[in-house]
Amino acid sequence: MKKLTQTQLIIFTTLFLLFFDNYSFFNNVLKIYPLEEKNIGFLLSLAVVLFSFTLLLLTILSSKYTTKPILIIVLIISSFTSYFMNSYSVIIDDSMIRNILQTNFNESMDLLSIKQIVYFLLLGLLPSIFIYKSNIQYRSLKIELLSKLKTISIVLILIAISISLFSKHYTSFFREHKPLRYSTNPAYWIYSSAKYINNSFNTSTLVVKPIALDAKMNVNNKKKKIVIVVVGEAVRADHFSLNGYERETTPRLKKENIINFTNFSSCATTTAISVPCIFSSFGKEDFTYKKGISNENILDILHRTNKVSLLWRDNNSDSKGVALRVTYQDYKTSHNNTICIDGECRDEGMLVGLDKYIHQNREKNILIVLHQMGNHGPAYYKRYPKEFRKYKPECTTNQLEECSSDEITNAYDNAILYTDYFLSKTINFLKNYTNDFETTMLYISDHGESLGEKGMYLHGLPYFIAPDAQTHVASLIWSNRDISSLRKISGKHYSHDNIFDTLLGLFDIETKLYNKKMDIFNVIK
Secondary structure, X not given: OOOEOHHHHHHHHHHHHHHHOOHHHHHHHHHHOOOOHHHHHHXXXXXXXXXXXXXXXXXXXXXXXXXXXXXXXXXXXXXXXXXXXXXXXXOOOHHHHHHXXXXXXXXXXXXXXXXXXXXXXXXXXXXXXXXXXXXXXXXXXXXXXXXXXXXXXXXXXXXXXXXXXXXXXXXXXXXXXXXXXXXXXXXXXXXXXXXXXXXXXXXXXXXXXXXXXOOEEOOOOOOEEEEEEEEEOOOEHHHXXXXXOOOOOOOOHHHOOEEEEEEEEOOOOOHHHHXXXXXXXXXXXXXXXXXXXXEOOHHHHHHHOOOEEEEEEEOOOOOOOOOOOOEEEEOOOOOOOOOEEOOXXXXXXXXXXXXXXXXXXXXXXXXXXXXXXXXXXXXXXXXXXXXXXXXXXXOOOOOHHHOOHXXXXXXXXXXXXXXXXXXXXXXXXXXXXXXXXXXXXXXXXXXXXXXXXHHOEEOOOOHHHOOHHHHEXXXXXXXXXXXXXXXXXXXXXXXXXHHHXXXXXXXXXXXXXXXXXXXXXXXXX
């Protein structure tokens, strides 16, 4: 094989990335800047700028001992990001990276497909083999440094010329169409990885800061409380028939005396951020991953009172750090979950054995969190038993692009039918304790889900560009208390920000941190 210089190998790799891993980027660009005579020069310059920037990035990172490993890693990761961006129109930002790293094996297998393997082989493995076998001509340090400086100078000049020639186009590109850059591959996922590492740096040695040390329970109410918080997964509000959806997806809940919140927003578009945000004292605007893991949450406050028994049961990935200091039980396997078929453990299995837990802790107030598998995609068809196959034909693959819109919607709605059944069963479980306890079930979905609208699937887009389908979520309350007065404000805008103070209020916790205005139940107090 002919010898190549490091610069030549990097140039070949950059060209490969430009032509084969940036379909999503150029496809999005063409929607804003159509292939017309007035835009052709700008589009060509944009390709030059992207090529130059990628070449600049890889050149800076290259050295005698890092060039091959870095290029191989970039190609392999870029093949996966290309698949997900092309197939589901997702964006690989730092939140998505956190979500990916916190995904368990079963969830990863739900995403695996033949098409993904083809992407990996053609865009990742084969070019990586070429790079691995390349015979690189390593020159003296002085010559390599001069070559690197020459390359950097040339690409900076190319970028400057391109932008100056089409300054009007680039002004709108950078100011008005910022989301376009989110699909550049590999530039944006490399930036997002650096941002993720920076935000997560040294988290293992963080000391968790106590909050609400003045918290105490008002014991005037003699009746103990049982509160079950059900954290749903990927249920968008507009597919709840309680919210006017034309299909009957919540027939059982319709028969219960619930308060359905029609205008409820999530804190984020990923589970990794939304779940800790729900239980945090920080609202959406102030919440960050670091704040979440370095400060106590509502579970810690309740636990410290020594008057509330807390249990977290999880049939999803995990608690995302929320339940690290309270009793946690994994219900994703048959070891704990008694309702598992063909490797899929059902949400209703989390109710089995709760009677025993309540009996053992009946001298205290009780908070139970049930974290659902819910509508976890893209394999929606796995999320419900066969008796819930009401809407047919269903999409029975994780490759959503192979299914029609109707098939995807049918599988998704069937999964909501099962959630309707699970929530109804949870309510009926609580009804057994209404004579001795004040009982409440609070359901909130962590985020919504895109089902192919405008080519978007799943969730995880940056919040400011995410469609309502990913941020407008299902939420409701059932209680044996008189909550009828909540009905008149059920259309008011609420969000995950309200949950922290609502739980403080439900357990009559007095603390300076409590914001009465954010407590959903405040209207009946």
